[in-house]
Amino acid sequence: MGCGPSSPEAERTREIDKDIKKGQKEDNRIIKxxxxxxxxxGKSTIFKQMKKMYGAQPTDEEMVxxxxxxxxxxINFMKALCDAVQDFGIDHLQSEADVQAVNELMDVAGPEELTPALAEKLLALWHSDVVQQAWRRRAEFQIIESHTVFIERVMEIADPSYHANFEDMLLVRIKTSxxxxxxxxxxxxxxxxxxxGGQKNERRKWIHCFEGxxxxxxxxxxxxxxxxxxxxxxxxxxxxxxxxxxEISGSPYFTEKPDRPATKILVFMNKEDLFKQKLETGPKINQIPEWKEDFDxxxxxETRRLQAAGQxxxxxxxxxxxxxSKFRAVAPKGGEGIVFRSTIAIDPGNVRSVWNVCKIAIIEYALYELGS
Incomplete structure (x- = not known):
């Protein structure tokens, strides 16, 4: 009886099982x-760079x-600075023209109200001594440091003929949720x-979705x-x-299991350009309470080690x-196997160079995982 011809139902079942296994195999070959x-x-900026590098061009609607x-x-950049001027109690040092510009700025309700006339006043306000005093204390309030590029180009941006380019798209702040x-x-x-999404209240919504x-x-x-x-x-x-x-590197969703290896982790130490600028003009690392105890x-x-190696x-x-070293210290096994790279997310050449190295490591790891 067992050696007789297969029934149509049994044959169909075998075909379905074969299709399922094929689909699982194909899914395993997709790198997530x-x-x-x-x-x-800067992770969303990295995301934008990778999309553009591999053919996913922004649409006209997106650029609008x-x-x-x-x-x-x-507008928000300058409002944050003007609020800081007031909070720091240095607003009394402003000129009458600056005060008028601040009042006009605070009445702005939307981006369509950024006119060339207002832009001229904002540029003068940005270069004023009082606002620059507040800027030097930017660690004490919330402001996006890279948006100095926008305020320096505010006359161009306020022009009715202005259309954002890809570099603007990289710099623009749109909260990821x-x-x-x-x-x-x-x-x-x-x-x-x-x-x-990177904000604290976003984190626990997604972590379980990406096991493996x-x-x-x-x-x-x-x-x-x-x-x-x-x-x-x-x-x-x-x-x-x-x-x-x-939390992420030690999560059971990403650590090694009997049936699969641990998730490969790469760390991009981003904003290298802003980091160098801040060390030249802003507070030193050993002046910050969280780091002053052991940085020196x-x-x-580290200085002796690097100099001895000619680095x-x-x-x-x-x-x-x-x-x-701080990130390695909190990772499992002292960060063994974790790849660290310095990046400048707004620099396409830098991102491409770093990604080309990391891509090879990821693909090799994926092939190892597929064969394990």
């Missing part, structure tokens, strides 16, 4: 890449929205890339070592990033290595 990081770390957001960003994803073909390999992803790119804002969170002004941003990394001793040892022992390199 998760972009994580605290709010304003970006144009409006750029104008809104420059929830999960965005994109399927990209990279070197004949399909990558599903997920960009996840191939790799995580965790983005850190290097220049934020002296800044505090928008949602918690008592919490240092870098310290928050370290605590988030500890680390710097002494760059600049303040920025030592600072970057210091923060890398």
């Amino acid at each position: 890449l998760l972009l994580l990081g605290a709010g304003e770390s 929205r970006v144009t409006s957001y750029v104008r809104e960003n420059v 929830g999960i965005r994803n994109e399927a990209l073909e990279i070197d004949s390999q399909v990558f599903h890339i997920y960009d996840v 992803v191939t790799a995580i790119i965790f983005v850190v804002g290097l220049s934020e070592y002296d800044q505090v969170l928008l949602e918690d002004p008592t919490k240092n941003r870098m310290m928050d990033a370290i605590e988030l990394f500890q 001793s680390f710097a002494d040892i 760059d022992a600049s303040e920025a390199v030592i600072g970057t290595n210091y923060f890398i």
Whole structure:
């Protein structure tokens, strides 16, 4: 009886099972890449760069929205500075023209009200001594440091003929909420890339959704070592990033299991350009309460190590290595197997160069995972 011809039902069942196994195999060959990081770390900028590198060009509709957001960003940038001037009690030092410009700015309700006449006043206000005093104390309030580019170009941005370009799209601030994803073909390999909201109240909504992803790119804002969170002004941003990394790298969703290896983790130490600028003009790392206890001793040892090896022992390199050591210290097995790279998310050449190195590591890891 068992050797008789198969029934049509049994044959169909075998075909379905075969299709299911084929689909599972194909799904296993898709590399799932998760972009994580605290709010304003630059991970969404990395996401935009990767989309453009591999053919997902922004639409005309998207760029119209970006144009409006750029104008809104420059208005919010100047409002934050003017609020700080008042909070710091230095508003009495403003000239009559500055006061008039501030009053006009505070009455602006939307990006469409940024006129060339107002833009001229805002540019003068930005270069005023009082606003520059507030700018030097920017770690004490919430402001997006990279938006100096927008205020310096405010006359162009306020012109009715202005249309945002891709560089503006990289710099513009649009808060990421929830999960965005994109399927990209990279070197004949399909990558599903997920960009996840970074604010604290977003985190627990998504972590369970990504068990067993191939790799995580965790983005850190290097220049934020002296800044505090928008949602918690008592919490240092870098310290928050370290605590988030500890939670992610040690999560059972991403650590090794009997049936699969651990998720590959890469850490992008981002905003390297702003980090170097801040070290030249702003507070030093050892002046920040969270870091002053052990930074100097680390710097002494690291300086000697780098000099003995004939390597760059600049303040920025030592600072970057210091923060890398903080991330390694909270990761399982002392961060063994975790790849760290310095990045400038707004620089396409830098992102491409770093990504080309990381891409090879991810694909090799995926092949190993597929064969395990």
